[in-house]
Amino acid sequence: MTPIATIEKLGDYVGQQVTLRGWIHHKSSKGKLHFVQMRDGTGYVQCVAFKADVPDELFEALGHAGQESSLILTGLVKAEPRAPGGFEISVKGGEVLQKVEGFPITPKEHGPDFLLSQRHLWLRSKRQWAILRIRDAVITAIRRFYDERGFVCVDSPIFTPAACEGTSTLFEVDYFDDAKAYLTQSGQLYAEATAMAFGKVYCFGPTFRAEKSKTRRHLTEFWMLEPEMAYANLDDVMQHAEDLLCYVVKSVLERRQTELAVLERDLTKLQAIQAPFPRLTYDEAHAILEKEAPGQHVYGDDLGAPDETILSNKFDRPLLVHRYPYEVKAFYMKRDPADPTKALCVDVLGPEGVGEIIGGSQREEDLDVLLGRIREHKLPEEAFAWYLDLRRYGSVPHGGFGLGLERTVGWICGIEHVREASPFPRMMYRIYP
RNA sequence: UCCCCGAUAGCUCAAUGGUAGAGCAUGCGGCUGUUAACCGCAGGGUUGUAGGUUCGAGCCCUACUCGGGGAGCCA
Numbered sequence: 001m002t003p004i005a006t007i008e009k010l011g012d013y014v015g016q017q018v019t020l021r022g023w024i025h026h027k028s029s030k031g032k033l034h035f036v037q038m039r040d041g042t043g044y045v046q047c048v049a050f051k052a053d054v055p056d057e058l059f060e061a062l063g064h065a066g067q068e069s070s071l072i073l074t075g076l077v078k079a080e081p082r083a084p085g086g087f088e089i090s091v092k093g094g095e096v097l098q099k100v101e102g103f104p105i106t107p108k109e110h111g112p113d114f115l116l117s118q119r120h121l122w123l124r125s126k127r128q129w130a131i132l133r134i135r136d137a138v139i140t141a142i143r144r145f146y147d148e149r150g151f152v153c154v155d156s157p158i159f160t161p162a163a164c165e166g167t168s169t170l171f172e173v174d175y176f177d178d179a180k181a182y183l184t185q186s187g188q189l190y191a192e193a194t195a196m197a198f199g200k201v202y203c204f205g206p207t208f209r210a211e212k213s214k215t216r217r218h219l220t221e222f223w224m225l226e227p228e229m230a231y232a233n234l235d236d237v238m239q240h241a242e243d244l245l246c247y248v249v250k251s252v253l254e255r256r257q258t259e260l261a262v263l264e265r266d267l268t269k270l271q272a273i274q275a276p277f278p279r280l281t282y283d284e285a286h287a288i289l290e291k292e293a294p295g296q297h298v299y300g301d302d303l304g305a306p307d308e309t310i311l312s313n314k315f316d317r318p319l320l321v322h323r324y325p326y327e328v329k330a331f332y333m334k335r336d337p338a339d340p341t342k343a344l345c346v347d348v349l350g351p352e353g354v355g356e357i358i359g360g361s362q363r364e365e366d367l368d369v370l371l372g373r374i375r376e377h378k379l380p381e382e383a384f385a386w387y388l389d390l391r392r393y394g395s396v397p398h399g400g401f402g403l404g405l406e407r408t409v410g411w412i413c414g415i416e417h418v419r420e421a422s423p424f425p426r427m428m429y430r431i432y433p
Numbered sequence: 434u435c436c437c438c439g440a441u442a443g444c445u446c447a448a449u450g451g452u453a454g455a456g457c458a459u460g461c462g463g464c465u466g467u468u469a470a471c472c473g474c475a476g477g478g479u480u481g482u483a484g485g486u487u488c489g490a491g492c493c494c495u496a497c498u499c500g501g502g503g504a505g506c507c508a
Contacts, residue, residue, distance in 0.1 A: 026468080026469080027467095028466095028467045028468070028469095028470055028471095029464090029467085029470095030464060030465060030466070030467060030470080030471090031463075031464035031465060032464080032465055033464095033465050033466075033467085034467095035466075035467045035468075035470090037468080046467085046468080048465095048466080048467090050465070051465085052465095066458090066459080067458090082466070082467095082468095083466095083468085101459065101460085102443075102458070102459055103458090104443065104444075104458085105444085106443090106444065106445095106457065106458050106469085107457085107458095107469045108444070108445065108456080108457045108458075108469065109444085109445060109457095109469095110444060110445070111444085111445075111500090111501085112500085112501070113440095113499090113500050113501075114443095114444065114445090169506075169507080185507095186508090207508085209506090209507070209508085211505095211506060211507065212434070212505095212506090213504095213505085213506065213507075214501080214502075214503080215502080215503065215504085216502080216503090217507085217508080218506090218507075218508090219508095222508070223508095224508060302506090302507095304504085304505080305503090305504080305505090305507095306504090347508095355507095355508090356507075356508060357508065358508075359507080359508060401508095402508060403508070404507090404508030405508085406508085407508055408508090418508095429499085429500075430500095
């Protein structure tokens with residue numbers, strides 16, 4: 001009985017006969033032999049079928065089977081330096097389950113509009129396979145990181161009754177008896193509640209923003225990791241972000257070498273991701289911008305995308321910019337006692353011009369100050385009654401951040417657009433398939 | 434919401450205001466070491482939509498639709 005093998009484990013079967021079950025990724029025929037690049041989801045391998053070695057039926061069927069035909073092949077595993085991947089299958093038998101003609105995504109180049117409309121099929125291509133396997137490794141690394149550190153995963157709801165920060169970027173949905181609900185744009189406020197119950201927590205799930213943004217950094221639905229820690233100050237939050245990113249990158253380097261090679265990722269760029277990360281205050285960042293691009297950044301304003309690009313390009317690892325002007329930041333951020341014009345917040349800008357991948361802060365823990373901020377920002381006070389309770393019953397210093405998963409994966413993969421870092425990306429003008 | 438760019442074969446693109454083309458993909462045939470193979474043959478078009486200018490529009494003009502890149506906002 002031939003064992004059923006997967007392509008990623010072929011190294012365990014050299015010299016043995018195995019059965020592989022998968023699809024034709026690419027085929028090149030040369031008279032009396034077929035070269036079949038087979039994929040099975042775990043990897044890609046070349047299978048060589050000589051006319052003399054296989055049943056006539058199979059040889060004929062392979063000759064007429066196009067890209068993405070499903071098939072089962074049995075053959076001998078050989079170490080083969082001539083083959084990509086180092087292994088090759090000498091086919092002895094098998095069958096074509098379904099012969100396919102005209103798979104739309106050919107090995108030649110395609111445009112983004114076409115590929116996105118074929119996303120359900122595009123996922124089968126090598127590059128997408130590599131990216132989404134790296135996404136998986138990032139998710140696994142994140143969960144392992146938190147588990148090892150005693151954090152509890154306590155997820156925030158997707159349906160929310162009101163806005164966290166304004167309503168213009170919220171998706172509204174009907175919620176029974178003429179009521180309205182909104183898709184969450186951040187799990188943070190709920191994570192603060194669970195942090196007061198469990199100490200160190202994180203939530204990790206989809207978030208939704210109806211921002212009319214058409215850029216390579218934006219999706220309307222994306223996954224966000226949001227750790228929240230009781231008794232943490234801004235320094236703790238920054239240290240935590242640094243530890244997390246180092247851990248994740250290291251883990252991907254260990255577990256996804258094949259995939260990084262498919263993407264032709266420059267590994268030295270990832271190997272450089274080591275603590276300590278550079279840190280700049282907002283004031284220091286502004287001073288650099290004044291020198292590099294005089295007049296571009298107005299002191300007091302938030303940093304724009306071009307500003308972030310200039311700053312992050314100066315370093316070979318993520319850059320932490322902290323203590324932004326208090327007035328331009330969210331209502332829940334704590335004022336810096338050492339400089340009341342600043343907030344105890346931090347943005348982490350990825351290297352290689354990828355922009356913001358993390359935004360976090362120490363939270364305001366004082367009931368009266370927080371209430372004042374809610375009023376200043378003209379937010380509906382009733383909606384925040386439960387949130388204010390957190391400052392009424394055992395309030396403590398605490399903080400956390402949000403990490404954009406697709407932006408992080410995009411950075412690690414070295415890809416241009418976050419849409420490739422999501423299995424089925426949702427964008428302003430695209431919700432199919 | 435604003436700025437820039439684009440739309441021609443299934444895909445990626447070409448075509449001076451004058452007969453709509455190539456490569457890939459597809460089908461058939463050939464080839465024992467291909468890596469996006471190669472060679473031969475074949476099929477494949479309401480040039481995004483509507484209007485206008487012109488003897489004549491894929492090409493020029495107007496509007497619309499769809500898409501791409503960017504700004505703002507954000508992760």
